[in-house]
Amino acid sequence: MAAYSSDLRERVFEAYQSGLSSPQVAERFGVSAPFVRKLALLHRRYGSIERRPVTQGRKPVLDDKQRDRLIELAGREPDLTLAEMKSRLRLRCCETTVWRELKKAGFSFKRSPSKLASSSGKTSRQSANVGPAA
Known part of the structure; x- marks a missing residue:
């Protein structure tokens, strides 16, 4: 759905400021009551009813x-x-x-910094007591 035009936003906000309730303004202009309240909130917070820029995602970790x-x-x-x-x-x-x-950046990598693992497989330390306790 496309954003409402600046002209429509201005007319809706002016009607709301003239004293009409948000449902009345919404019905008159064919918009939703929450949209009317959102315009009032935008005006209170930012002094403007224009759309806020959309920001997506996290900021990069590295500048x-x-x-x-x-x-x-x-x-x-x-x-x-x-x-x-x-x-x-x-x-x-x-x-x-x-x-x-x-x-x-287009770099490729070697698989690991070094091959430190044993080639004979897994090893573990065995306990000195192999059988049942006496």
């Missing part, structure tokens, strides 16, 4: 300067891990955020 420094560091030292990049730049975010920003 442009931080993102540029990250991309520059990744290009200069491509063997750094995400944790090392985050630490060197003193970023206050999780490593996933660093990964996403670099991915957006």
